[in-house]
Amino acid sequence: METIASSSATEFPVWLATPQTLARHYAEKANEPAQRHIDANRFAQAMSECNPRERILVFHLFDPYGWQITCAVTEDFNAAIAVVAMKRGPSR
Numbered sequence: 693m694e695t696i697a698s699s700s701a702t703e704f705p706v707w708l709a710t711p712q713t714l715a716r717h718y719a720e721k722a723n724e725p726a727q728r729h730i731d732a733n734r735f736a737q738a739m740s741e742c743n744p745r746e747r748i749l750v751f752h753l754f755d756p757y758g759w760q761i762t763c764a765v766t767e768d769f770n771a772a773i774a775v776v777a778m779k780r781g782p783s784r
Contacts, residue, residue, distance in 0.1 A: 711742035714750065714764070718776065731776045738774035739764065748773060754780070 709717075715736045722732035742748060749769070753761040760780050764773040 709750065710744055711739040711746070711748060712744055715739035718762075721778065732778065735762065735764075735774045735776035742773065 718732045718736035718739065722736060747767045749765050749767060751763045751765075753763065755761070758780050759777050761775065761777045763775045765771065766773065
């Protein structure tokens, strides 16, 4: 997240969704047998506590080992709201 926030680029890949939509999405993901873990529940809880009128920025980062990291930060990049890492594809 520090790399993204300190980037000189003027455009960032952002998922446009309300915090409530994100809360629902990650609550569902947390309950899928292949994805079940407490971090997705915590991410969903953090999203459900956000003010729906506040704008948050959500980034999906992918590493070469098959993990997707989802980070939510305030619009001004001053505070991290939540982060979750989930294994992509079939579990090994």
